[in-house]
Amino acid sequence: MTTLVFLDPAHPAGRVADATVPNILVTDQGLTRGDGIFESMLAIDGEPRKIRAHLDRLAVSASTMDLLIPDAGVWQAAITTALTAYAAGAPEDSADHGASNESRQCVVRLIATRGPEGANSPTAWVTVSPVSASLAAQREKGLAVLLLERGYDSDIAARAPWLLMGAKTLSYAVNMAALRHAHHQGADDVIFTSGDGLVLEGPTSSVLLAHVSDDSGVPLKRLITPHLDTGILPGTTQGALFAAAQEAGWELGYGPLTPADLLDADAVWLISSLRLLAPVTTIDGKEIGTAAIRAELTAELSALLATTL
Amino acid sequence: MTTLVFLDPAHPAGRVADATVPNILVTDQGLTRGDGIFESMLAIDGEPRKIRAHLDRLAVSASTMDLLIPDAGVWQAAITTALTAYAAGAPEDSADHGASNESRQCVVRLIATRGPEGANSPTAWVTVSPVSASLAAQREKGLAVLLLERGYDSDIAARAPWLLMGAKTLSYAVNMAALRHAHHQGADDVIFTSGDGLVLEGPTSSVLLAHVSDDSGVPLKRLITPHLDTGILPGTTQGALFAAAQEAGWELGYGPLTPADLLDADAVWLISSLRLLAPVTTIDGKEIGTAAIRAELTAELSALLATTL
Structure with a gap:
């Protein structure tokens, strides 16, 4: 209805x-x-x-x-x-x-x-x-994601306002085609990358990654999302989660992020208003973190996000 | 109606x-x-x-x-x-x-x-x-055109089919925004260029240029349009005109074309099914050819195009 x-x-x-x-x-x-x-x-x-x-x-x-x-x-x-x-x-x-x-x-x-x-x-x-019931299922089951090129360089938004970067327009045929492409390859969703190799966003979501230890293994809690300068849409749910996470003691960071940063993270999510936090299980077939860490961090951050809803 | x-x-x-x-x-x-x-x-x-x-x-x-x-x-x-x-x-x-x-x-x-x-x-x-009456007027009056970056490199179509290059989709918000941008600058229309500096197409048209003499001043008749490999839409009217022009003794060529090639041409047109051949008077404020050559070539090619209609 x-x-x-x-x-x-x-x-x-x-x-x-x-x-x-x-x-x-x-x-x-x-x-x-x-x-x-x-x-x-x-x-x-x-x-x-x-x-x-x-x-x-x-x-x-x-x-x-x-x-x-x-x-x-x-x-x-x-x-x-x-x-x-x-x-x-x-x-x-x-x-x-x-x-x-x-x-x-x-x-x-x-x-x-x-x-x-x-x-x-x-x-x-x-x-x-x-x-949609399938959105709720994605929160539970997680997402196999493909990296697909969006075709634009990450510095295009500032110099080409007619490309409408950062506006949420009805012209979503490319976003839908990217999702169909992923489904044909057996994947669930997409993370777009720029022509110059930076992580951008999903066709209908923002990208978020977490680190729970530094390179020497010292514990920390850090959330990172791509910088808006890349011409991506400002995520309202990512914004709400960041505010709540900062209060809970998480460090916040903003890209530039590369695909290597995603593969190196302890967890990666696609985050949006309807689906909320959906953990990414694999990117181009490579597992992100471990099932246990993904589940633990998804539960922790979903609880934080719930306080903002 | x-x-x-x-x-x-x-x-x-x-x-x-x-x-x-x-x-x-x-x-x-x-x-x-x-x-x-x-x-x-x-x-x-x-x-x-x-x-x-x-x-x-x-x-x-x-x-x-x-x-x-x-x-x-x-x-x-x-x-x-x-x-x-x-x-x-x-x-x-x-x-x-x-x-x-x-x-x-x-x-x-x-x-x-x-x-x-x-x-x-x-x-x-x-x-x-x-x-629309304004389309017919553009054939007579000619067009002041801006070059605007389309954001994509000219080799993107082959490697990123999800970008739907070469499909005529309803997702035309960027095309419309580029035209509004041109109108705000006092121009009539747009020629898109690729990130790597090649001429692509108009938001609702194909691009065509003519040379009537070579570098030494020897007369010739040559029509050139950007190569389809750049991910542009194949123009049905450009195709019809090329067929008629070849029969009438014109040489035909296909890009790659740069903005310098446009400025150097004897005439440039935007060509489409409804507007047919609309001569470009200026590109970024620089006159293309002369009024006399534009008028003569537009009349000659419009007559050829009319035989295909």
């Missing part, structure tokens, strides 16, 4: 629509040109998580795209309307605190397109839908 | 729909991920031009994207239905051979997406609509 609410000046709290029937014109530039932006966030027990971080990133994406979208308050009203409608239509047990984690969670998507050709007015909507 | 016809197994000739009302689900992956492909072609007096070249390229795009789409015959039937419906609904004079070129022409778009999430069946449709 998908609940759908359009942002509509005539309906300040949002206009509820039926997602099972067509609602979009064939001339919408989100459809004909992938010309739009989106965010996906988790909601738990009807509360959207990290809503401020997602609305901030949506605003950055809109600005990068020269797209005028409704203000944060209008999005918040529509999100509330959509979550309320979703809860009203959901099976009984999903409002029950005794229910499984999955049934207490749902996905909130925010989408804004440049609107129909010639109309000069964006199309904007919110959907709420169940969390 | 836009005429809309869906490809639909229940309607072998295509299902006519009303393009002014919503026809697409918000969960369609063409919309949520730019996950689909398209073609745009010209029709004159109700006859689609280069239909075989466009259907062949659509099939290549589909194959590159692992997208199962209807066969060419199904597309052809829907195109015929759409053009017939468009002619029936068009103002009287558009069927009149005494009418202006513009009113005798229309745009046929073919679009196929991966369909709604979870449905495992593509959404495919044809639209017919008028040619």
